[in-house]
Amino acid sequence: MKPFTGRKEDARLLTGRGRYSGDCTLPGELHACFLRADRAHAVIGALEVSAAKAAPGVRLVLTGQDIAGAGFHTLPSLVAHPGRGGMKIRVPERLPLALERVRYLGEAVALVIADSVPTAMDAAELIEVDYQDLPAVIGVERALQDYALQIHEGIPGNVCFDFEYGDEARTAEAFARAERVVRVVMDSPRLAPSPMEPRAVLASWDATAGRYVIRCPHQGAFMVRDALAGMLGVEASRVRVEWVDVGGAFGARVSPYYEYAILLHAARLLERPVRWASTRSEDFTNDGHGRAVRLTGELALERSGRFLALRTQWLADSGAYLCQAGAFTNTNNNKTIGAGPYRVEALYSRHLQVITNTTPTEAFRGAGRPEAAYVVERLVDEAAAQLGIDALELRRRNALPRAAMPYTTHSGTVFDSADFHALLEEAEAQARWGEFPARRAEAAARGRLRGIGCALFIEPSGGGGVPKDEVALRFVNNAPGEPRLELFMVAGSSGQGHETVFTELVGERLGIDPAGIVLRAGDPDGPALMGAGSIGSRTAQSQGSAFQVAADEVIRKGLDLAADALEAPRSDLEFRDGRYVIKGTDRSIALTDLVRRHRGAAAHPLDTVAEQRPLRSFPSGAHVCEVELDPETGDAHIVAYTAVDDLGHALNLTLAEGQITGGVVQSAGHVFGERCLYDADTGQLLTGSFMDYPMPRADLVREFRLIDLSIPSPNNALGAKGAGEVGTTGGLAACMSAVMDALRSAGVSAFDLPATPERLWRALQR
DSSP, rough: OOOOOOOOOOOHTTTTTTOBBGOOOOTEEEEEEEOOSSSEEEEEEEOOHHHHHHHHHEEEEEHHOOOOOOOOOOOOOOOOOOOOOGOOOOOOOOOSSSSSSSOOOTTTEEEEESHHHHHHHHHHHHHHEEEEEEEOOHHHHHHTSTTOOOSTOOOGGGEEEEEEEEEEHHHHHHHHTTSEEEEEEEEEEEEEEOOOSOOOOEEETTTTTTEEEEEEEBHHHHHHHHHHHHHTOOOOOEEEEOBBBSSOOOTTTHHHHHHHHHHHHHHHHTTSOOEOOHHHHHHHHHHHHOEEEEEEEEEEEEESOOOEEEEEEEEEEEEEETTTTTTHHHHHHHHHTTTTTBBOSSSEEEEEEESSSSSSSSOTTTTTHHHHHHHHHHHHHHHHHHHHHHHHHHHHHHHHOGOOOOOEEESSSSEEEHHHHHHHHHHHHTTGGGGGGHHHHHHHTTOOEEEEEEEEOOOOOOOSSSOOEEEEEEEEEESSSSSSEEEHHHHHHHSSSSHHHHHHHHHHHHTTOOEEEEEEETOOOSOOOOOOOSTTTIIIIIIIIHHHHHHHHHHHHHHHHHHHTSSSSSGEEEETTEEEETTTTTEEEEEHHHHHTTTTTSOOOOOEEEEOOOOOOEEEEEEEEEEEETTTTEEEEEEEEEEEEEEESSSSHHHHHHHHHHHHHHHHHHHOOOOOOOOOOTOSSSSSSSSTTTTOOOOBBBBBEEEOOOOOOOTTTTTTOOOOOOOHHHHHHHHHHHHHHHHTTTOOOOSSSSOHHHHHHHHHOO
């Protein structure tokens, strides 16, 4: 692999030349402000907007009543699979503005459009709302109580989906004959995604073309286009999503928000562009939250430590409404992982999606995978502690062998490739696992508690719900100077480095300098392509593989052009280092010279569209975390983190390592403090700013060791596996495993997330 020379996009992004949604302007634009509910659950008794409408500079005020007949639609859930007993998921109706009832703090109640932001904000404060308060249903336990208020008609018991997989009877039989059963109950706390870039929208109506136009942060322009069209009840061709830079996503930019649809509606009504920028406080209460799962796990074992069966229960907090991907990630992704890297005789899991008076939950980086690995790995650690077996050794005894691949799990998933024993062996050596007792003793001499933990995991990547991923290569040769190669794809980048990775991939294949290749992702003026956005760690293996197929097709097409130029039979030619060479001679012609020979053509003969069938692959890893705690203050940090990962084929190892590091730190933030906390009685968000919601700092992790130990996937042309979420998947379980190991050394046998200084201190004092 060539040495890393930096990301192509950094020259733009690091010098202030990025073009984010908030940077976009249009002549004559107006400004929007939303009035949001200041309580979690209430009936809207009356809504007085006359003063706001009469305020100077106000152009439009809309309420739920105003848009009730405007043709807005609720987005369907991505869950298409049946639930327990054939149950279909129940999706509550949702409008961009609350109608008759608010169901979570921050829900939009009215929209004000004015000449300036201050004018819109002042007018919003003139709106009077007569709320008739209802009891707030906060937390899955309360929502499932018999006495709990039903939040939506048509969703009895506040359960919108009941899902199961595995063999319940066979699992019960295995538990009945087990010599030991280990049980854990734990939370994966609710998280705020907190991308660097808050949401921003520039909405407009193109009357000439008869279509809506929007600039907004997203993970795939065509994916957002189709969802917005569904919200608005129009054909996808009547929505245009412009290209913008995106400052972080983490799943929170997968689906468009309902605010986007009402802003487009307002732009059409006014025939003026409408601009809106979310405040950070609005993002805390309205960006799709992550995690929010109560997990119960049981592991049945023989006395020797051999695993017999696994049984889990998930109580997933969906919030007040369903986001498109939220319930899907809390059911399908977990089913796909099953018992993870371990062999068991039986498996059963039941998942309840529960409606509460909180912000709706969405796919968040890892999307159910971290919880699936977390519950299994916590059970393995508890079993090791109870049996007195080394945690790595217990994993070795039960890990699937490489020879078992491809392996069909009890939930019907086929793991394509993995070598768990090699991952464990490398992690043990790199982390110096056997020398840990000496490090623990040294820390104790300084008055510190030291713990070490491991996570062995496998996760699904790829898929995406589309039949194929298409890309296009287009040669632009109608201007003076060097010809330019343009790449088109569906997925949008939110920091992954697509402009670097895919131009390098195609450039190396074709022998063209990547500096002369331009990536145009989600370009509405490009060719019509099918595919999914940047979700599920899928882009490299699906659209990257399609780019490789496209490059090979360009080479094949070029054979005929080269044969004509060199006046040689096609069979006498070979392609190497960017040139077509007559075998056994020094006569050749460069691919770029063939491009130049067709200057001015509307379509170049080498232009190509290619596709890749989006099969899943399964990255895996063994992560070891080592933490140190101060028992006097509860302060904790990670002194060393070792990640040994199977990424299949990393297209750019430096950028892949950046993805892993970022994912680990994101899960470390989850473990050591991040939590959206609601008042249990009022539903007020108590952690609605960075004053109360702690983000991980640079000194949280003191040392990283990253090792690539990959086996190419047989399921795509590149052999790639996902890299974007392995850090979060392994990080949650590994970090908490290390925390528990440190606490056990001080006599603490039970502890749950988050591991804040205050909670750690109290656990140690007890």
